[in-house]
Amino acid sequence: MKPRSAEGGGNARAVWAALRPEDRAWLLDVAAQAGPGGAALVGGAVRDALLGVTPLDLDVVVPDADVATLAAATGLPFVFHPAFGNATVTLPDGRAADLVRARREVYPVPGGNPLPLPGSLTDDLRRRDFSVNALALHLSPAGVPTLLDVTGGLDDLRARRLRPLHGDSLREDASRLVRGSRLAARLDLTAAPELLGQVPAALDMAGRTPRLWAELRLLLHEPRPGRAAGVLRGWGAGSLLPDTALLDALDARRDAGAAAPFTAYAAALLHAAPDPEALAGRLNLGDRPGALLARALSDTHFPDGTPERELRALLRPDAYEPLTGKDVVALGVPPGRGVGEALSHLAGLRRAGQVRSADDERGALKAFLARNV
Known part of the structure; x- marks a missing residue:
């Protein structure tokens, strides 16, 4: 099926204008070398441009070209991933751009990795998670831009609605549930009834979807992780995380200008977890959040404004x-x-619960000095 254009050229011009000049130049070069099918900027970049957010991540689908050859032709450093036939190109400013051969996907086992198969640009758009991520800006080899909407994503974007593309979307890949919560929190989107209806199936598959844990880790990198976790709770999926009240509190402190990096959110989550070690392993948190939590719970002095x-x-x-x-x-x-x-003496008194304020410590220190003059 040939992709259909969306409402003339106004939306296409808006997306094109939102791109950085250097990104436009790179996309024109890719489209010119990609054969008769040109190239299509897809997913988040198109969505963000239509929402008035400057796109940074470039995900480009080519219907006809050999991806490895095309990546080499850009003259930029790249890494080719043969399993999915895509290449990650490093742009001059250090950002990564993905070049992907148009494909369709099937899930041999729900929760497992999808099996990529050759497909058209329409197939590639329809394999995506949500309609707002299935919009594309197609560039002909001559550089003519056309906005493509094969799933009704424009209407959903206008309504600020997050809708999965088919009835088994979240069962096939339960990580989409967490990805959706991140998008909903960041972009102020409301879950469509089709999404909410699939939440129980996604929760049933959560334990068999390793990618879900990677998405939960990414949730902690969101501008407001507590808000994203709150979206999950509101959708009936709060069981994916331990109590997230501390994440909400960190959001408020971050909004007020406090230092609340990823490690602080991860440490707060570990504090709420029944089995912190197991959660740290599943989320691949490393040692830093646990070490930060230990420092925060200690009596060691840390300056104002520090995560501790x-x-x-x-x-x-x-x-x-x-x-x-x-x-x-x-x-x-x-x-x-x-x-x-003196400090060792005071630390012992704190551990024994014999001092409960800085004034208590001053009094205890004076008594200590009087005994040791």
């Missing part, structure tokens, strides 16, 4: 900042070995 202080304020709201070496010197302990002995 931000987490501590949430995890231990009654905690106080213990005296530092500088404080101890100001209270009369000469610089040197005595400072360490």
Whole structure:
């Protein structure tokens, strides 16, 4: 089936104008070398351009060209992935652009990897997750742009509606449920009834969909991870994560300008998890979030504005900042070995629960110094 154009050239011109000049030049070069089928910019870049967001990620489908040959012809560094017949090209500014041969996909086993098969540009658009991600800006070899909409994505985009492309979409790939929550939170989209109706099937397949964990890790990189987790809860899929109240609190602190990096969100999730070690392994978090959590729960002093202080304020709201070496010197302990002995004494009192404020520590320090004069 030949893809159909969408509403004249206004949408195509809007997408084209939203692209960076250097990206337009690269796309024109690719289309000119890609054979009679030209090339199509697909997915998130087209969606974001129509929403007024400057596109950064370039995903390009070519119906006719050999991808490896075309990638080499760009003169840019690239890596070819033979399993799916696509190439990742490194643009001059360091961003990655994907060149993909048009294909269709079948899922031999729900939750497993799809099997790629040769296909048309229409097939390629219809294999995608949501209608708003199935829009394409096609460029002829002469560089003429046409916006293609084969799934009704434009209407859904106008309605800010997130709709899967077929009735088994989330069962085939349950990771789409998490990806959808990320998009909905970031772009203020509402779930279509077709999506909500597929949530139970997606949850049934979650344990057999390894890609779902990678999507949950990406959720922690969103501008507002707590909001994305809240979308999952609202869709009835809150069971995919432990309690996410701390993520909501971190969103609020990040919005206020606080330091809340990915590791802080991951540490907050570990704190809420019944089995933090297992969750860290499934999400491939590495050691840094756990180490950050341990520091936040400790009595070690950290300056204002650090992730440790931000987490501590949430995890231990009654905690106080213990005296530092500088404080101890100001209270009369000469610089040197005595400072360490005083701090060690105070740390022991904190562990025993005998001091509960900085004033308690000052009083305990004065008593300690009086005994050791």
